[in-house]
Amino acid sequence: xxxxxxxxxxxxxxxxxxxxNCTYQTSGFNGLFWYQQHAGExxxxxxxxxxxxxxxxxxxxxxxxxxxxxxxxLLKELQMKDSASYLCAVMDSNYQLIWGAGTKLIIKP
Amino acid sequence: DVKVTQSSRYLxxxxxxxxxxxxxxxxxxxxxxxxxxxxxxxxxxxxxxxxVKMKEKGDIPEGxxxxxxxxERFSLILxxxxxxxxxxxxxxxxxxxxxxANVLTFGAGSRLxxx
Numbered sequence: 001x002x003x004x005x006x007x008x009x010x011x012x013x014x015x016x017x018x019x020x021n022c023t024y025q026t027s028g029f030n031g032l033f034w035y036q037q038h039a040g041e042x043x044x045x046x047x048x049x050x051x052x053x054x055x056x057x058x059x060x061x062x063x064x065x066x067x068x069x070x071x072x073x074l075l076k077e078l079q080m081k082d083s084a085s086y087l088c089a090v091m092d093s094n095y096q097l098i099w100g101a102g103t104k105l106i107i108k109p
Numbered sequence: 110d111v112k113v114t115q116s117s118r119y120l121x122x123x124x125x126x127x128x129x130x131x132x133x134x135x136x137x138x139x140x141x142x143x144x145x146x147x148x149x150x151x152x153x154x155x156x157x158x159x160x161v162k163m164k165e166k167g168d169i170p171e172g173x174x175x176x177x178x179x180x181e182r183f184s185l186i187l188x189x190x191x192x193x194x195x196x197x198x199x200x201x202x203x204x205x206x207x208x209x210a211n212v213l214t215f216g217a218g219s220r221l222x223x224x
Contacts, residue, residue, distance in 0.1 A: 004151060008149075033212075035213075040217075040218075041217060041218075042113070042199070042215035042216055042217045042218060043199070043213075043215045044215070045212045045213070045214075048212065087151075087152070089151075089152075091211075095211070096154070097152075097154070097213075098151070099151030099152040099153075100151050101149055101150055101151045102151070
């Protein structure tokens, strides 16, 4: 079966760095997405990786290793507004998205 | 600002009632989707549509139907609501491309409670 694993919850301190991991087993691979979802709001797109390596976008970076079935989202200089759930999703060979359950990130002052 | 608008943020219905959830997008997107989101689970796809009057079953279509009479509107219908359909329902749209970089734009969600 297809599976996406990510931690349920993480806690970090304002100003620090946090890494949210995502591992996957899917039927084929056409890219990996990260979305951010604040409580009670719509998920919003953060990043897309289809090739191995690191993609940097401001304070957020996303890394992919296709051979290991592994990605991480790196958040630097954490701010209180980064408290949210982070959703990992993989597009399989049929261009269907498989979603992880999400990681709730709690930022403490 | 591009938008996906879901008509109702909160609904409370009784078992057996017919429920309509409406979704409208203003981005001229080809693709539209209905997901449900439950605690501890990933988003689960109910139905999707790649064109007007076209619909495809997702992973959990049982108990649901959809309608797409116009490109911008995608409706989710619960013919006879049941308590296990209490959930957050998310509508999303994306451009009409088969490339992997097909980013979804989501609506704010409709939280349905079935009593």
